[in-house]
Amino acid sequence: MKTELHPASSRGTADHGWLKTAFSFSFAGYYNPARIHFGALRVLNDDFIAAGMGFGKHPHDNMEIVTIPMKGAVAHEDSMGTNGIINAGDVQIMSAGSGIYHSEFNASQTEGLELFQIWVMPKLKNITPRYDQRTYNPADFKGQWKTVVSPLGTDIDSLQVNQDTYFNITEIAEGESLSYALHGAQQGAFVFVIEGGIEVAGENLGRRDAIGISQTDQIEVKASAAGTKVLLIEVPMVW
Numbered sequence: 047m048k049t050e051l052h053p054a055s056s057r058g059t060a061d062h063g064w065l066k067t068a069f070s071f072s073f074a075g076y077y078n079p080a081r082i083h084f085g086a087l088r089v090l091n092d093d094f095i096a097a098g099m100g101f102g103k104h105p106h107d108n109m110e111i112v113t114i115p116m117k118g119a120v121a122h123e124d125s126m127g128t129n130g131i132i133n134a135g136d137v138q139i140m141s142a143g144s145g146i147y148h149s150e151f152n153a154s155q156t157e158g159l160e161l162f163q164i165w166v167m168p169k170l171k172n173i174t175p176r177y178d179q180r181t182y183n184p185a186d187f188k189g190q191w192k193t194v195v196s197p198l199g200t201d202i203d204s205l206q207v208n209q210d211t212y213f214n215i216t217e218i219a220e221g222e223s224l225s226y227a228l229h230g231a232q233q234g235a236f237v238f239v240i241e242g243g244i245e246v247a248g249e250n251l252g253r254r255d256a257i258g259i260s261q262t263d264q265i266e267v268k269a270s271a272a273g274t275k276v277l278l279i280e281v282p283m284v285w
Contacts, residue, residue: 047262049247050084054254057092064099068092070238070256084236084258085283086209089165092254094158100151106142110166110207112195113138113150114277116240118159124148128177136181137194137213139205143173166281169197169209178205187217191226191278212280215240216267223268226278234260234283237267242274 058069058076069076070090071083082088088109100121113120113132120132124140125147132138140146152159186192195213196204204213210229218224220242228235237246238256245251245268247259252271259265260283267276 047247048260049249050258051249052081052256052258054252054256057254064096066094068254083167085234085260085281086167086211086285087164087236087279087281088167089163090236090238090256090279091163093161093163095152095161097152097157097159098155101149103147103149105145105147106140107145108168108171109142110168110209110211111140111142112164112166112205112207112213113161114164114194115159115161118157118161119153120159120161121151121153122148124177126175126177130179132179133181135184136179137205138179139177139195139207141168141173141176141208143168143171143175143208146175162277164213164279166207166209166211166279167285169285173208176208180205182215184217187215187275189216189218189222189224191216191224209285210282214278214280215276216278217273217275218267218269220269220272220274223266226265226267226280228263228265228280231263232282232284233280234258235265236279236281237265238277238279240275240277242269242276243271244268244274244276245270
């Protein structure tokens with residue numbers, strides 16, 4: 047087993063007033079040659095966006111983009127004709143493919159928005175852009191891994207993207223353990239603690255700590271704190 051520890055305190059940060067961000071990987075004005083990507087996982091931004099603020103229309107291409115609001119709601123509009131709201135409890139995907147424009151704003155004029163935006167490098171380039179979103183029942187995450195993103199043509203109960211990646215979320219009680227089986231020898235997993243704490247691969251991780259794990263076929267995660275919530279992103283290490 048190979049591991050790469052990513053303490054929350056080691057993340058890059060930016061504070062633009064209306065936008066406060068912690069970067070797990072090099073992005074925008076933050077550059078760390080040791081933190082460019084983990085396998086096909088290119089971006090994991092932990093964003094706070096002030097009321098009524100957001101990103102105006104801007105382009106993307108050849109990237110699989112996943113947005114997970116944790117508190118509040120995102121107002122989304124794009125060049126595919128999509129116009130809607132992504133609430134906490136929803137997961138949104140965009141396969142940017144051959145190219146799209148989109149904007150995303152805090153849908154509230156009074157409350158802050160907290161979200162994760164995650165980019166995965168695609169399997170095939172220049173595909174027709176795709177958009178999808180889904181609302182998940184919080185009960186689906188309790189005591190088990192719930193797959194919310196999976197490769198095209200696989201899990202019909204998850205959003206599907208153009209890469210061999212699986213996004214899994216769980217909420218586990220203190221002392222509870224879960225195993226996760228990887229989908230092949232070339233796969234790795236980036237395990238990110240949203241809330242609480244875990245023991246994994248011989249390490250103790252707290253809130254917003256993460257660890258990249260590869261060269262193994264199974265990962266064991268044990269909650270070490272109450273209210274533990276974990277995001278596990280499985281990606282190909284070679285693509």
